Amino acid sequence: MFEVREKPEMVERALLVRLSFNRREEDADISLLEELEELVSTLGVGVVSLELAWSRAMHRKYLCGTGKAAEIVELAHAHECDCIVFDNQLAPSQQREWEELAQICVIDREEVILDIFAQRAQTKEATLQVELARMQYALPRMARMWGHLDREGGAGGGGASRGMGEMQVEVDRRLARKRIDRIKRELASVRSQRATRRKDREKNDTPHAAIVGYTNSGKSTLLNILSGSDIMAKDMLFATLDTTTRSIELPDGQTLLLTDTVGFVRNLPHRLVEAFKATLEEAVLADFLIHVLDASDPRALEFFETTMHVLNELGAEGKPMITVLNKIDKVEDSKVLDNLQEKLEDTILLSAKESLGLDELRQQCTVMLADRVRSHCYRIPQSRGDLSAILHKEAKVMSTEYEGNDVLITAIVPAIIAGRMAEFICD
Numbered sequence: 001m002f003e004v005r006e007k008p009e010m011v012e013r014a015l016l017v018r019l020s021f022n023r024r025e026e027d028a029d030i031s032l033l034e035e036l037e038e039l040v041s042t043l044g045v046g047v048v049s050l051e052l053a054w055s056r057a058m059h060r061k062y063l064c065g066t067g068k069a070a071e072i073v074e075l076a077h078a079h080e081c082d083c084i085v086f087d088n089q090l091a092p093s094q095q096r097e098w099e100e101l102a103q104i105c106v107i108d109r110e111e112v113i114l115d116i117f118a119q120r121a122q123t124k125e126a127t128l129q130v131e132l133a134r135m136q137y138a139l140p141r142m143a144r145m146w147g148h149l150d151r152e153g154g155a156g157g158g159g160a161s162r163g164m165g166e167m168q169v170e171v172d173r174r175l176a177r178k179r180i181d182r183i184k185r186e187l188a189s190v191r192s193q194r195a196t197r198r199k200d201r202e203k204n205d206t207p208h209a210a211i212v213g214y215t216n217s218g219k220s221t222l223l224n225i226l227s228g229s230d231i232m233a234k235d236m237l238f239a240t241l242d243t244t245t246r247s248i249e250l251p252d253g254q255t256l257l258l259t260d261t262v263g264f265v266r267n268l269p270h271r272l273v274e275a276f277k278a279t280l281e282e283a284v285l286a287d288f289l290i291h292v293l294d295a296s297d298p299r300a301l302e303f304f305e306t307t308m309h310v311l312n313e314l315g316a317e318g319k320p321m322i323t324v325l326n327k328i329d330k331v332e333d334s335k336v337l338d339n340l341q342e343k344l345e346d347t348i349l350l351s352a353k354e355s356l357g358l359d360e361l362r363q364q365c366t367v368m369l370a371d372r373v374r375s376h377c378y379r380i381p382q383s384r385g386d387l388s389a390i391l392h393k394e395a396k397v398m399s400t401e402y403e404g405n406d407v408l409i410t411a412i413v414p415a416i417i418a419g420r421m422a423e424f425i426c427d
C-alpha cells in the first residue's frame, strides 16, 4: 500500500502531548491525554511520558508559541524519544514545522486512529474505507515526506538538484489521486452488494436493531451473548471495524436482527466518520438502537455524549433507543448507577459478562417493536367496497392498483383495524 511517509518501523519511545488553551478544561484535557495513551499503546508503541502543555493563544506555526515548542522538543530529547504524538489535530504545515524543529517523527491523534483502523480492517469494505481515509490524510502531507530530498540537495551545494523533492511530490500526488479514484470505484461496487443484501432483508420485513456505543463498551460481547455467536470481543480499542448481523428470538417469538457496529471515540477524525458512513448506515436504517455504555468507566456520561454526537452527524437522531448500562459487575458503588439512571432515559442495567439483565433487554426490545409501523399490501375483492372504504378512511394508503377483479391497496394500517384486515394481506 502507499505509505503516508517513511515512519520508523516501530516507535519505541513516544512523548504524548496535549496543548491546552484553557486552564478550566484541565479535567477533560487529562482524560483525553490518557485516552491517547490507550490509543497509542494499542499500536504497540512505548509511551515514555505524558505532557499537558498550556498555551495562552493558538499560533500558526506550531499551534503553541515558539518558546513552548522549544520546551516540548527539549523534553522529548531529554527522554530520548523517537516520536512526539499530539492529541491536538495538527495542520500539515504544522506537522512539518514540528518535525523540522524536533528532528524526530511527529504525528497527531488522527494519524494514530487511522493507523489503528488500518491494523484492524478485515473485510474488503473496511480495508478500502480505511485506505481512502489514509490517502486523503496523506495527500496534503506529501511535501513533508519528500522535503529531505530538497534539503540534501541543498547541503551538497548542488543547486541543480533543488526542487527534486517538489517534483517527486507532484508525481506522488498524481499517483495518490489516481489511487483515491480507484478506491472510490471499488468501494462503490462493494457498497452496491451491501445495498442488495439490505434490500433482501427489508423485503423480509424482519425488524432490525443496531448496537452502538463507545469503543470497548461491550457491544460485541453483548451481541455474542444474545445470539450465541463468537464475534471477536477483546479488551482493546476498535476491536470491531465491520458490521456483523445476527438474528435473535424475542420473548414473543418475533425474530430481531441485531447488528454490531464500529465503536466511537472522542475526536474521531471526521474523515473516518465519512469513510465509515456506509457501514454505519446500518445504524441509521435500524428500527431502533441499543446504545451500550461501560457503566464502570467514570467517563461514561462523556462517552454517551460522544456517541450521540456522532449519531446525529450520521442522521440517526431521534431514533428510538434503549441505553444499556453494561459491566455492572465491575461497579462497586451503587450510587454510580443511580446517577447514570437519573441522567439518562430508558436505561437497563446489564452485565454481558455475567449474563445479568438480558431478559429485561429482550423484553424491552419487544416493547420497542410494539408500535412499529409497517405497510402491507391488501388484496380486496371488488365486491368488498366496504373494506376499501375503511382502508381509505382509517389507514395511510400508499398506492392503489387493480388486478382482475381485485383492488391491491398498499397501506399502513393502525392496530384497531389490523386484525380485521389481516386475512387480506398479500405481500
Ligand SMILES: Nc1nc2c(ncn2[C@@H]2O[C@H](COP(=O)(O)OP(=O)(O)OP(=O)(O)O)[C@@H](O)[C@H]2O)c(=O)[nH]1
Pocket (backbone or CB within 6 Å): 213, 214, 215, 216, 217, 218, 219, 220, 221, 222, 232, 233, 234, 235, 236, 237, 238, 239, 240, 241, 262, 263, 264, 326, 327, 328, 329, 330, 350, 351, 352, 353, 354
Ligand atoms: N467485567 C465486564 N467486562 C465486560 C462486560 N462486557 C464486555 N466486557 C469486556 O470488555 C471488553 C470489550 O468488549 P467488546 O465486546 O470487545 O467491546 P466493543 O464495544 O465491541 O469494543 P469495540 O469493538 O472495540 O468498539 C472485553 O474485554 C470484554 O470481555 C461486562 O459486562 N463486564
Ligand SMILES: [Mg+2]
Pocket (backbone or CB within 6 Å): 219, 220, 221, 232, 233, 239, 240, 260
Ligand atoms: Mg466490538
